[in-house]
Amino acid sequence: MDLNFSHEEEQFRSEVQAFLAEKLPQALADKVRAGLRLTKQDMQQWHAILHARGWLANHWPVEHGGPGWDAVRKYIFDVECALAFAPRIVPFGVNMLGPVLIKYGTPAQKQYWLPRILDGSDWWCQGYSEPGAGSDLAAVQTSAVRHSDHYLVNGQKTWTTLGHYANMIFCLVRTDRQAKKQEGISFLLVDMNTPGVEVRPIITLDGEHEVNEVFFTDVKVPLENLVGEEHRGWTCAKYLLTYERTNIAGVGFSVAALRELKKFAATHMKNGKPLAADHYFAARIARVEIDLANMSTTNLRMIAAVAGGGVPGAESSMLKIRGTEIRQEITSLMRKAVGPYARFYVDEDYDATQGMQDVGPPDAARAAVSYFNNRKLSIFGGSNEIQRNIISKMILGL
Numbered sequence: 186m187d188l189n190f191s192h193e194e195e196q197f198r199s200e201v202q203a204f205l206a207e208k209l210p211q212a213l214a215d216k217v218r219a220g221l222r223l224t225k226q227d228m229q230q231w232h233a234i235l236h237a238r239g240w241l242a243n244h245w246p247v248e249h250g251g252p253g254w255d256a257v258r259k260y261i262f263d264v265e266c267a268l269a270f271a272p273r274i275v276p277f278g279v280n281m282l283g284p285v286l287i288k289y290g291t292p293a294q295k296q297y298w299l300p301r302i303l304d305g306s307d308w309w310c311q312g313y314s315e316p317g318a319g320s321d322l323a324a325v326q327t328s329a330v331r332h333s334d335h336y337l338v339n340g341q342k343t344w345t346t347l348g349h350y351a352n353m354i355f356c357l358v359r360t361d362r363q364a365k366k367q368e369g370i371s372f373l374l375v376d377m378n379t380p381g382v383e384v385r386p387i388i389t390l391d392g393e394h395e396v397n398e399v400f401f402t403d404v405k406v407p408l409e410n411l412v413g414e415e416h417r418g419w420t421c422a423k424y425l426l427t428y429e430r431t432n433i434a435g436v437g438f439s440v441a442a443l444r445e446l447k448k449f450a451a452t453h454m455k456n457g458k459p460l461a462a463d464h465y466f467a468a469r470i471a472r473v474e475i476d477l478a479n480m481s482t483t484n485l486r487m488i489a490a491v492a493g494g495g496v497p498g499a500e501s502s503m504l505k506i507r508g509t510e511i512r513q514e515i516t517s518l519m520r521k522a523v524g525p526y527a528r529f530y531v532d533e534d535y536d537a538t539q540g541m542q543d544v545g546p547p548d549a550a551r552a553a554v555s556y557f558n559n560r561k562l563s564i565f566g567g568s569n570e571i572q573r574n575i576i577s578k579m580i581l582g583l
């Protein structure tokens with residue numbers, strides 16, 4: 186197994202770097218690097234720039250607008266974007282729904298919805314989780330009852346990321362209460378402007394409004410918004426989750442965050458010496474750097490296997506656990522490094538339009554927000570405990 190990049194792959198890396206140098210707006214990269222809040226317009230701007238270059242839906246087949254990249258090129262692209270502090274692509278339409286429609290949608294659904302995902306006409310959110318259905322997703326209770334030309338939807342979704350920006354939500358709904366729980370679920374596309382849809386904010390640990398609850402009261406959804414077969418939505422749901430877990434290790438994000446941490450530790454003074462010279466702190470940085478190097482190698486091994494025709498198995502669970510632990514450790518170290526300057530619940534600190542003067546070292550104020558926000562990494566996309574269960578069954582055979 187060759188873990189080195191070929192000449193063509195290195196050329197591709199240079200092409201991505203040149204694109205980022207030319208097209209990634211500096212103001213946007215500065216916001217991402219400093220951990221400032223991104224507006225809806227910021228996210229739409231980056232979406233449009235990638236779409237114009239043909240690199241937005243980079244895992245879609247060419248006939249639907251993808252660039253035809255293999256796993257290695259996708260990896261290089263993700264890493265370079267993170268290192269350049271590009272915003273993340275909002276995943277719900279492009280990374281999640283798109284592949285489901287391509288595999289299970291009718292020709293009419295593909296023709297109508299896919300171009301709208303690409304050009305940003307629709308902002309999608311993910312209506313999977315409910316108060317009683319998270320890790321046990323097949324327990325969803327939101328019901329959809331079939332009438333002559335529509336489903337009538339009632340129930341509640343929760344943790345709906347960026348649902349307050351969305352005009353469309355894809356939902357898992359229960360269409361058969363008698364069947365076994367995985368067999369009575371359908372996959373439905375719901376227009377959030379339909380009467381009876383209500384979005385309520387959830388304010389998380391970091392003081393931010395990123396997630397929501399979505400309530401459905403007698404919401405009429407046209408029958409043609411069913412994706413795949415009725416009662417067979419679990420198949421779509423599982424297929425989508427494999428896409429939710431791509432790039433799960435987030436190597437580029439960790440490399441970029443670690444660089445920032447080391448830069449900070451080299452210049453920030455503690456007891457008359459740079460923090461980097463503090464043995465305890467230096468040892469923790471060294472440990473996370475070693476963990477990151479190990480994980481990158483595992484990630485490359487998996488990519489080489491996929492490039493050789495394999496499919497990612499329980500390795501993606503290993504990458505999810507290590508990747509999220511490493512990112513959380515880096516944010517934890519950064520928060521410790523800035524000490525009392527890491528403030529949170531101070532809205533102005535991370536709103537670029539407020540032009541607040543930092544108290545303490547530059548960007549220090551956001552270290553607490555980032556620390557608290559990143560707690561989510563080990564919960565969503567399948568919690569780390571669930572990933573351990575997968576490893577114990579598939580690798581250890583327990």
Ligand SMILES: Cc1cc2nc3c(=O)[nH]c(=O)nc-3n(C[C@H](O)[C@H](O)[C@H](O)COP(=O)(O)OP(=O)(O)OC[C@H]3O[C@@H](n4cnc5c(N)ncnc54)[C@H](O)[C@@H]3O)c2cc1C
Nearest residue numbers: 311312313314319320321344345346561564565566568570
């Ligand atoms: C910030 C954030 C954004 C999110 N965005 C979305 C979104 O946009 N759309 C969406 O649909 N969902 C979203 N989610 C929901 C996410 O997918 C769920 O939180 C996740 O699946 C866990 O479910 P739960 O919160 O109900 O916890 P539970 O499933 O109730 O789990 C509680 C705890 O028990 C553990 N546990 C549960 N079952 C087992 C088991 N069998 N073995 C061992 N341990 C177990 C879990 O690991 C966890 O620690 C988001 C969550 C967060 C935090």
